[in-house]
Amino acid sequence: MIRLDAVVWLEEVGKNDLSTVGGKGASLGEMINIGVPVPGGFAVTAQAFRDFINRAGISEKLFEALKVDVNQETELHKAEKAAKKLIMDAKVPKDIEDAIKSRYEELCKREGKQVFVAVRSSATAEDLPDASFAGQQETYLNMRGAEEVFNAVRKCWASLYGARAIFYRVEQGFDHDKVNLSAIVQMMVDSEKAGVMFSSQPSTGEPLVVIEGAWGLGEAVVSGSVSPDNYVVDRQTKKVLSKYIATKEIMIIRDPKTQKTVTIKVPAKKKEAVVLTEDEMVQLAKYAETLENHYGIPQDIEWGVEKNKIYILQSRPITTIDNTKKPAEAAAASGKAILTGLGAAPGVATGIVRIITSGRDLDKVKQGDIMVTKMTMPDMVPGMKRAGAIVTDEGGMACHAAIVSRELGCPAVVGTKKATSVLKDGMEITVDGGKGIVYEGRVAVAGSAKPAAVAGATGVVVSKPITATEIKVNVSEPDRAAAAAATLADGVGLLRIEHMILGLGKTPNYYIKNGKSEEYIDELVKGVKTVADAFFPRPVWVRTLDAPTDEFRAMEGGENEPIEHNPMLGWRGIRRDLTETEHFRREVRAFKKLHEMGLTNVGIMLPMVQHVRELRAAKAIMVDEGLNLENIDVGIMVETPGAALTIEDFIDEGLDFVSFGTNDLTQYTLAVDRNNENVAGLYTELHPAILKLIEYVVENCNEAGVKTSICGQAGSYPEMAKRLVEIGITSISANIDAVATVRETVARSEKILMLKALRKQD
Ligand code: PEP
Numbered sequence: 001m002i003r004l005d006a007v008v009w010l011e012e013v014g015k016n017d018l019s020t021v022g023g024k025g026a027s028l029g030e031m032i033n034i035g036v037p038v039p040g041g042f043a044v045t046a047q048a049f050r051d052f053i054n055r056a057g058i059s060e061k062l063f064e065a066l067k068v069d070v071n072q073e074t075e076l077h078k079a080e081k082a083a084k085k086l087i088m089d090a091k092v093p094k095d096i097e098d099a100i101k102s103r104y105e106e107l108c109k110r111e112g113k114q115v116f117v118a119v120r121s122s123a124t125a126e127d128l129p130d131a132s133f134a135g136q137q138e139t140y141l142n143m144r145g146a147e148e149v150f151n152a153v154r155k156c157w158a159s160l161y162g163a164r165a166i167f168y169r170v171e172q173g174f175d176h177d178k179v180n181l182s183a184i185v186q187m188m189v190d191s192e193k194a195g196v197m198f199s200s201q202p203s204t205g206e207p208l209v210v211i212e213g214a215w216g217l218g219e220a221v222v223s224g225s226v227s228p229d230n231y232v233v234d235r236q237t238k239k240v241l242s243k244y245i246a247t248k249e250i251m252i253i254r255d256p257k258t259q260k261t262v263t264i265k266v267p268a269k270k271k272e273a274v275v276l277t278e279d280e281m282v283q284l285a286k287y288a289e290t291l292e293n294h295y296g297i298p299q300d301i302e303w304g305v306e307k308n309k310i311y312i313l314q315s316r317p318i319t320t321i322d323n324t325k326k327p328a329e330a331a332a333a334s335g336k337a338i339l340t341g342l343g344a345a346p347g348v349a350t351g352i353v354r355i356i357t358s359g360r361d362l363d364k365v366k367q368g369d370i371m372v373t374k375m376t377m378p379d380m381v382p383g384m385k386r387a388g389a390i391v392t393d394e395g396g397m398a399c400h401a402a403i404v405s406r407e408l409g410c411p412a413v414v415g416t417k418k419a420t421s422v423l424k425d426g427m428e429i430t431v432d433g434g435k436g437i438v439y440e441g442r443v444a445v446a447g448s449a450k451p452a453a454v455a456g457a458t459g460v461v462v463s464k465p466i467t468a469t470e471i472k473v474n475v476s477e478p479d480r481a482a483a484a485a486a487t488l489a490d491g492v493g494l495l496r497i498e499h500m501i502l503g504l505g506k507t508p509n510y511y512i513k514n515g516k517s518e519e520y521i522d523e524l525v526k527g528v529k530t531v532a533d534a535f536f537p538r539p540v541w542v543r544t545l546d547a548p549t550d551e552f553r554a555m556e557g558g559e560n561e562p563i564e565h566n567p568m569l570g571w572r573g574i575r576r577d578l579t580e581t582e583h584f585r586r587e588v589r590a591f592k593k594l595h596e597m598g599l600t601n602v603g604i605m606l607p608m609v610q611h612v613r614e615l616r617a618a619k620a621i622m623v624d625e626g627l628n629l630e631n632i633d634v635g636i637m638v639e640t641p642g643a644a645l646t647i648e649d650f651i652d653e654g655l656d657f658v659s660f661g662t663n664d665l666t667q668y669t670l671a672v673d674r675n676n677e678n679v680a681g682l683y684t685e686l687h688p689a690i691l692k693l694i695e696y697v698v699e700n701c702n703e704a705g706v707k708t709s710i711c712g713q714a715g716s717y718p719e720m721a722k723r724l725v726e727i728g729i730t731s732i733s734a735n736i737d738a739v740a741t742v743r744e745t746v747a748r749s750e751k752i753l754m755l756k757a758l759r760k761q762d
């Protein structure tokens, strides 16, 4: 049914009003109508939006402005700018403006105070009312006052023409003209405690409501920045089956002065305190049941509690349950439980305990053993693949051990707090990863067959999540090309040629001085070709020679290498290329040959750059050698604060990509020699200064359409990968053995970002 009103109360709409209030508005209305406590509010209808653009006389110009090639970044952004300007500058008909403002005033009257509201976008397509445009438009939180609310509605309307939204519609074949936007104006819930819940066990589909909760606003739980309490309620009996009380370090609250959300430390007495009362757990489980019954499928629900009142903020289907598997039988065991924690990955396994303190003791874990550790690290994945089950001291449902175990189909109990002290090497234990219980000895547990995928200790099911951020791989030895390509990486983010050259035993100068230039070029071509062939047509960024003088000295022809006080700060990388141009020219000739062979995926990356002059001079030599820079990717490593802080100059000069060499960027920014163990404790790529430099470069490059990547060791660290995704990097290049883990981390981080955007919008 199409409604003609400009505004409607949320309780006046339901699931049949998609074309009026979009998916979000319809779902909120529906929940209110089945008695679920949803914060009240109203929707500015899609028709009001349409009416506005028609009567303001901007529709023709608007849709004309959107007719661009969306694959051209600059055109896309021009279209965004033009369309948003039209919306923001046009006069909104007075009756529509009045309807919005007076409905807000009515809402305040109804509540007896001037309320804070969230203004969220709910887009809808005329032909396909249930099309989902989730996460593509904006949300404005903590709005108060009729004028502020009206402005936020207008900004939501404009956000229908954000670059991402325009691109998506064109890609999906939606006509811009047929997509409208309803703005949902809903009261904010200032939660004292909040979280998420699943109406069915998310990995097995059992009728158990799994609730996760922490102090403050739900964002801390959704983003994974706090370890939440975890409660399990039997959906049929409404009995609380288990309570796991986490140590909650931080909380996100609305600052009463600024009204902005801020992250603060949880007061000491609340850190270890249980967040929900049993009554609240049961009440939440009832709402979960109502929603699952109503929608007919398990739901992922966001909730909050303000002044002892529970609110349901969002409900959407759970997508992780594999319905082809029967729910596991309830496990009932007779043995002695010696440890409990979170059942992070279902399945039961008996085996011998192997306590692991770092990736170095991984060899201890033999096929079927139980890996016990404080928390798993990416370098422990090979051992995790052999393990029959995994038990950790730390972690919640979203920790590394939990995610990887689920992916591997390996039973896991996480967050036991004391597994590494209670369990001893060589003990036999039984792990129930569904219930989160560890038993002494071999215990028969009903329904204990490992899920099929767990046969995976020998035949691991490897899947490749699709990531928007490209995942690449670093290669140093051409004979590792096949192994690198087998990671299914999106390209090579760094091909180091030093190893190839140092392996020859003779310096480039030796070849040149002895009239053997062609031999040298052929060696380079051979090495690079092996890798470029293995990846074609995926890009392979080859770094020009970056060996410090001390490494050359031992080679034939290196006798006269200068002795430098600090080779790390010395004559290496681009600075050597530009003063000793003869060897650089040979490299360029090798690149030219490779392109002539059809290996057009080979790109050139310049190391140790610190001033734009260096890029300019290197490009001039390439052109002089006959390279057509139109057809070949040229980029720089960002390894010096100098390059990072003047990135605009490089962009102006023209380059296709930058790649962060964080191994060096860290040592040069923090003044910490990367090879000196006396200061090794100070060496961290996660130092805020490094992150700031990276963020600055990525922002500038993203604006200019220059690709950004990382090829330092830190790209193989999940924590860094997560940060880089948040910062907006375009690709991450990791070591061969870290590609899968980084890809997983990136996929998860991207999902968290999307969920955050989605939940903000809802
Ligand atoms: C770096 O500095 O991060 C890098 C990748 O280069 P290298 O380790 O070879 O100096």
Ligand code: MG
Pocket (backbone or CB within 6 Å): 607, 639, 661, 663, 664
């Ligand atoms: Mg370096």
